[in-house]
Amino acid sequence: MDLSFSAEEQKFRQDLRAFFAEERVQGVLRGLEGCKPRVEAHSQKIYQWLGERGWLAPNWPVEYGGAGKTAVEAAILSEEMARASVPDTVHVNTIEIVGLFLLLAGTDEQKKRFLPAMARGDTVVSVLYTEPNSGSDLSSLTTRAVFDGDGYLLYGTKIYSLTTQFAQYGLTATRTRGGMSKYDGITLFLVPLRERGVEIRPLWNISDERFNEVVLDGAWVSPENIVGPLHGAWELINTALSIERTGLDYYVKMRRWLDAIIARARETGRLEDPRLGHEIVRLDAQVEAGRLMVWDIITQLQRGELDNVQAAMSKWYNTEVGRHIARLGVDMEGLAGTLSRWDGEAPMGGLLEAAYRECPGLTISAGTSEIMLYVIAAVGLEIGD
Amino acid sequence: MGMDFRVSDELKMLKTTCARFFAARFPADAGRRAERGLGAGSGRDAGQGFDPALWKGFCDLGVLQLTLPEAVGGAGLGQGAAAVVAEEIGRALYQSPWADTVTAADIIVQAGPAGAGWALLEGIAAGACTIAMAVRERGQDDPAALSALGATATAAGDGFTISGRKLFVPFGETVDRFMVAAATPHGPTMFLVPRDRAGIQVRRGDDTGRSEFCSVEFAATPAGAADVVGAPGGAAGPYTGALARARVRHAAYLVGLCQGALDVTIKYTKEREQFGRAIASFQAISFRLAALAARIDAARHLAGRGAWLGDGNGDLRELRRIAAEALAMAGELARDVTAESMQMHGSFGFSEEAEPQRYYRRAAVDALLLGTPVQLRDEAMALLAARAPA
Numbered sequence: 001m002d003l004s005f006s007a008e009e010q011k012f013r014q015d016l017r018a019f020f021a022e023e024r025v026q027g028v029l030r031g032l033e034g035c036k037p038r039v040e041a042h043s044q045k046i047y048q049w050l051g052e053r054g055w056l057a058p059n060w061p062v063e064y065g066g067a068g069k070t071a072v073e074a075a076i077l078s079e080e081m082a083r084a085s086v087p088d089t090v091h092v093n094t095i096e097i098v099g100l101f102l103l104l105a106g107t108d109e110q111k112k113r114f115l116p117a118m119a120r121g122d123t124v125v126s127v128l129y130t131e132p133n134s135g136s137d138l139s140s141l142t143t144r145a146v147f148d149g150d151g152y153l154l155y156g157t158k159i160y161s162l163t164t165q166f167a168q169y170g171l172t173a174t175r176t177r178g179g180m181s182k183y184d185g186i187t188l189f190l191v192p193l194r195e196r197g198v199e200i201r202p203l204w205n206i207s208d209e210r211f212n213e214v215v216l217d218g219a220w221v222s223p224e225n226i227v228g229p230l231h232g233a234w235e236l237i238n239t240a241l242s243i244e245r246t247g248l249d250y251y252v253k254m255r256r257w258l259d260a261i262i263a264r265a266r267e268t269g270r271l272e273d274p275r276l277g278h279e280i281v282r283l284d285a286q287v288e289a290g291r292l293m294v295w296d297i298i299t300q301l302q303r304g305e306l307d308n309v310q311a312a313m314s315k316w317y318n319t320e321v322g323r324h325i326a327r328l329g330v331d332m333e334g335l336a337g338t339l340s341r342w343d344g345e346a347p348m349g350g351l352l353e354a355a356y357r358e359c360p361g362l363t364i365s366a367g368t369s370e371i372m373l374y375v376i377a378a379v380g381l382e383i384g385d
Numbered sequence: 386m387g388m389d390f391r392v393s394d395e396l397k398m399l400k401t402t403c404a405r406f407f408a409a410r411f412p413a414d415a416g417r418r419a420e421r422g423l424g425a426g427s428g429r430d431a432g433q434g435f436d437p438a439l440w441k442g443f444c445d446l447g448v449l450q451l452t453l454p455e456a457v458g459g460a461g462l463g464q465g466a467a468a469v470v471a472e473e474i475g476r477a478l479y480q481s482p483w484a485d486t487v488t489a490a491d492i493i494v495q496a497g498p499a500g501a502g503w504a505l506l507e508g509i510a511a512g513a514c515t516i517a518m519a520v521r522e523r524g525q526d527d528p529a530a531l532s533a534l535g536a537t538a539t540a541a542g543d544g545f546t547i548s549g550r551k552l553f554v555p556f557g558e559t560v561d562r563f564m565v566a567a568a569t570p571h572g573p574t575m576f577l578v579p580r581d582r583a584g585i586q587v588r589r590g591d592d593t594g595r596s597e598f599c600s601v602e603f604a605a606t607p608a609g610a611a612d613v614v615g616a617p618g619g620a621a622g623p624y625t626g627a628l629a630r631a632r633v634r635h636a637a638y639l640v641g642l643c644q645g646a647l648d649v650t651i652k653y654t655k656e657r658e659q660f661g662r663a664i665a666s667f668q669a670i671s672f673r674l675a676a677l678a679a680r681i682d683a684a685r686h687l688a689g690r691g692a693w694l695g696d697g698n699g700d701l702r703e704l705r706r707i708a709a710e711a712l713a714m715a716g717e718l719a720r721d722v723t724a725e726s727m728q729m730h731g732s733f734g735f736s737e738e739a740e741p742q743r744y745y746r747r748a749a750v751d752a753l754l755l756g757t758p759v760q761l762r763d764e765a766m767a768l769l770a771a772r773a774p775a
Contacts, residue, residue, distance in 0.1 A: 001389065001390055001391065001392060001393075001465055001689060001692075001693055002387065002388060002389045002693075003388060003390075003689075003690060003693045003698070004387075004388065004698065005387070005388060009387070072387070262769070262774075263774060266770070266774060271766070271769065271770040272766055272767060272770045274759075274762075274763065274766065277762070277766035277769070277770070278763070278766060280766070281709075281762045281765040281766050281769060282714075282762065284710060284769065285687060285710035285711065285713065285714045285765075286683065286714070288687060288707070289684065289687040289714065290683065292683075292686035292689070293683060293686050295388060295390070296390040296686065299387075299388050299389055299390055300390075312679075313679035313682050313683075316676070317679050317680070317683050370672070372675075372679075373671075373675040373676060374668075374671075374672075376675035376676075376678055376679060377672065377674060377675040378671075380675070380678060381651050381671070381674055381678060383651060383655060383663075383665035383666065383670075383671045384665065384666055384668065
């Protein structure tokens, strides 16, 4: 076992830290802190600056706008973005999820058409899977795509997607035919969202990231925008879901939240008060263990392997700890812990108050905790039905 | 090169070797693990307590050489190898002088060639010399604190006489030597004395784990200058690092204990039928087992990091903090897993012949052995506070 980073990997981390410390980046981040309610903190500008160097998608090939680096370096980017408080949800959806689909299953033409613009930070893509009656049981989706001779007309409603308000495209799961089973007949489209037949509305939730409702009412999509096999995307969706399930994006959030708590406890002289310190240590152990689970999976991906059960464990573990961190962050300040960043007097800039509102979503998104436990039990322990 | 979580083929083989050894020696119904006659000082029934033949067989696998330097007959494989063995010991619940002997050898190596015990290292590596740590004096003692020792060593001629009573000394009736911590005018000092030295009285106790714990009374026990490990007053240095590494190995042992308890529970719930189906098919069971499996995986990763740090990667403070965090996590997990195992086995799990109760009883003792979770968190908290801000 070797848990050390190579000199090259350490240098990339230092380079990123230097970049995020630049005044132009810090200036944008200060501006985001003042975001009004219902205005989501996101900076395409910082992404574009990263993109100029190939760092927004560092592990993509250079020809597609990446830097030809490794999965380890891509994960280092995620860690450093979180550490610098750069909002990452657009990055996760566009680069880590949709980019991965295109790399796995896109045609050469699609890769050339989409990937460089995504890696530059010019194109944003969101993920449109969930429907009002189709959540964990995604194969029950009912959004239809009907062939009209040239292309496809899409009808249906997708809900609870994040970052769609920023996006030019939505990776959309549809049903293109009634198949032998509900897993057959599913097709993925990259749907242009700023076209006729697409309506995007906010569904306000308690977190700082809005949900979107996307109503597709005869939106036309070219067959050239089909990602993966026609009628046969189910397997691809599952492959991509498990690859994105490293737990990385969750762990970096946990570390950021807990580090804010540690800094606050230190600043207020309470880090060695066992009433607070013991709980911090308990959570520090869990976040550190979660980090190791994540890195284990990232190094597997690096070698072209992936243990689905370990990935499910990592996603479950790294999100279940969230509620405990958020609760501690609020409790340690008493009622002041419930002050939001718009109050102006919130401790930790309201980060942990926002965490309390965000964390219920973490054990739901990208596969609920119950689905993770099902995978662990059924595949890993070979029990359950 | 670069980050790699896989254990080497060499360590995989070591793991398999240990697992096969225990599987062959401990058929599921043998009832030897965590087992002996009840009652303080009770006579040993045939096949119970310390089994010298079994111990010899185990030593012949090379398990005592792993962490020792090659210069003294060791294999120089480091803490990663020791953690692999510890995990297999935990899975099998094998109780032996292995853990304390490895810790004592670590202290001897840290203290250097001038101290007591150096000449014994080759024998230790071969399994010919077992040592029990005699540090603790009260149940609630923090094993990390040498400052509050009640046992004293007073100057007598060229050497010392040791007086005091040590508790929870494992295999006190059978080990070859004790490593005794005692206060001297120079400060806390570690002595290595043979078990049959004058003025030593050993009495076996009785506890939840049916351990081989003994109280050891030192009544003006003579100890020469040659019995001092390191320098008089110099116990803390070698002991601090050795304890951190012992905690990492013990965390790995507890991870193995958890895995063993989980495995028997999975097996049982797949076989046991109620309401016309295997009880494992109910999510009330399967989801809880899945959650425990994930927590065991987390604890294994953290112990693994401790082992990596224990091999000289990173500084001592980081090792001590991760060791304390990993052991606190594993100790609490062991009690959670074994309590769940008892619940899922129903009344059968309580029976003397059932496996779950062995794991459940051992967890009670082993979760506290090298510090209670509260003591461990106290230490980790202080180390976290002393660390530079992130």
